[in-house]
Each structure stands twice: as structure tokens, then as C-alpha cells.
Amino acid sequence: MQRPQWLRNSMGIYTIWLRDVRRFLRDRPRLIGSLVQPTLFLLVLGNGLAGSLGGKIPVSAHATDGGSGYMAFIFPGILAMTVLFTSAFSAISVIWDREVGFMKEVLVAPVSRWAVTLGKVLGGATVAMMQGMVMLLMAPIANVPLTVGMVLLLIPGMFLVAFAMTAMGLAAAARMRSMQGFTVIMNFVVLPIFFLSGAMFPLAGLPDWMGILVSLDPLTYGVDLLRHITLGFADRAIATDVMVMAGFGSVMLALSVWAFQGHS
Secondary structure (H helix, E strand, O other), rough: OOOOHHHHHHHHHHHHHHHHHHHHHHOOOHHHHHHHHHHHHHHHHHHHHHHHOOOOEEEOEEEEOEEOHHHHHHHHHHHHHHHHHHHHHHOOHHHHHHHOHHHHHOOOOOOOOOHHHHHHHHHHHHHHEEEEHHHHOOOOOOOOOOOHHHHHHHHHHHHHHHHHHHHHHHHHHOOOOOHHHHHHHHHHHHHHHHHOOOOOOOOOOOOOOHHHHHHHHHHHHHHEEEEEEEEOOOOOOHHHHHHHHHHHHHHHHHHHHHHHHHHH
């Protein structure tokens, strides 16, 4: 008896997701290596600038009283950084799978292209979220007192950011033919996205031109969401952050599906 299409698609999504998660869990050097950069940013840059700035900085562009130490302020940004880089560059597996012939086998399977795309996005987003959870262990060093409730909110928050960024990376990777070219393009895209997100500096008092770029940066809303959860203050309403990230992720997912329609 032939299985219905919805069941084949569901099994395809699960299988692709599980493959990416298992590859990540078995690759310990990848886990350790991907945590080096955000850890250095937090410990070296965070401590260095904290000493230079001194005192407290506003946790929000709209805050008039109170503040946060610089280490605590950038901690949500470091979480977003971990998720961003892991998510965006996880899409490089598509190019590798094409080179070794695995992707051709997947695309000729009786599974819809959108299911293949969704499986890859969910796999990359799950891996990025798991790495973000590992970075939560650095919270005491940043003087961020996490509670169980905060962690339970951070997990879906990081997954939302990871989903959007993975879909963005996949939309690019589906049309790329070399891993070197993908790396160059993604560095060109990811670095401005990170530095304009407000992860490392308050958004109060920015020049008008920079304020516009910050508002157009999707990661700005992801950082704001994580900062709202960890510090209790943010520049925007939490509903705005969620809607913008979800909308951006949906658009990138649609672009990824479209890119895979012409995939061969």
C-alpha cells in the first residue's frame, strides 16, 4: 500500500532534520570551535570595554533610569551572535551534500521540495538553538541571573532567530555552486547584520542614517527579543520583535523553497 503524500513529506522532514542534528552531536570539534568566537567576544571584548566604559550603560534606548553592566548588556547579543553564525553557515551542508551526491538522491525521492527545504531549515535551526543553549552556561560570568522561566522563554526565542537566519542562509546556498563562494557571500552579509543589530552597543543617540540601517536589520529584533527576556528591558514591544522575526523567517523560507524548485 502506497503511503499518502503528507506522510512521505512528514517522514522526509523528520529524516533530514534528524540527520543534521545527529551530524552535529557527533562532531564535537564543530561544537567547540563554533563557541570560541562568541566566548572571546564576551570575555575579551566584554571585559575590555567594560573597564573602559566604567559604570553602567542604559539597557534600552527608552530607559531613563537604571542600567546594566556592559557584560550583562552584550550577553543577549552574544547569544544572538552564536545563533546567527551557526544558522547562516549551517546551510553550507547543502553544497557539500550536492558535491557528494547525497542531495541528488534526496531530490529524486518521493518527497516534495518544500519538505526537503523545511527539513534542512529545521535541522539548522535546532543545531543553532542547541549551541545557543550551551552559551547560556556563560551567564554567571556576564552577571546575568538566569531563572528557569527565562531559559524556557529563551529556547523558543533563540529557535525563532535561528529559523529565520537558517532560512536566509539556505536561500543563498541553494543557488551557490562552491563552498568558498558561499563563505565569502555569507561573511559579506552576516557581519553587517551582526554589527548593526545593537548586539554590542545601545541604540540610543545613533546617527539618523545608522538608525535606519539598524531598523532594517532583522537581527535587531532578535537581539531585542533576547534582551527583553534576559534583562527585562528592550527598545521595542516583544510582540513587534516576534512578528518581525517570524515574518522575515517566512519570507526567507519561501525564497528557499523557490530556490529549491530549480535545484538539480
